[in-house]
Amino acid sequence: MVEDGLVEEIKEYYDTMSICKIDGHNGLARAIGVRELKDYFSGHRGLPTCIDEMKVNTQALARAQTRKIYRIAGVWGWPVRALDATEAMCARLNGSSQIVEDIIWEHYVSLPAITTINDFLHT
Secondary structure (H helix, E strand, O other): OOOOHHHHHHHHHHHHOOOHHHOOOHHHHHHOHHHHHHHOOOOOOOOHHHHHHHHHHHHHHHHHHHHHHHHHHHHHHHOOOOOOOHHHHHHHHHHOOOOHHHHOOOOOOOHHHHHHHHHHOOO
């Protein structure tokens, strides 16, 4: 996300808002990256430290969401299936063409997701 312009995007957000007015409890200010970069833009921390904090917070959010999904699935009795997008991410990171990325995404993510949804809806 950082390589794709997250820092610049969040900088625009802070440029249009007063850093002092952003409390981190509402709206976009709650998104991962916004809180962490506040200290960078105000000169209190370096960018690498803020990026490391974003990574930690992203991992914590993913764990919390996973716990929530499994809890809901247990209450409602819904089956939980994981989709592995590793091959698609590797294709992107390795600079594969868009056509190759699309084929890999469809094979490993889209089709298994559609199959899972259809199975759920028709059982």
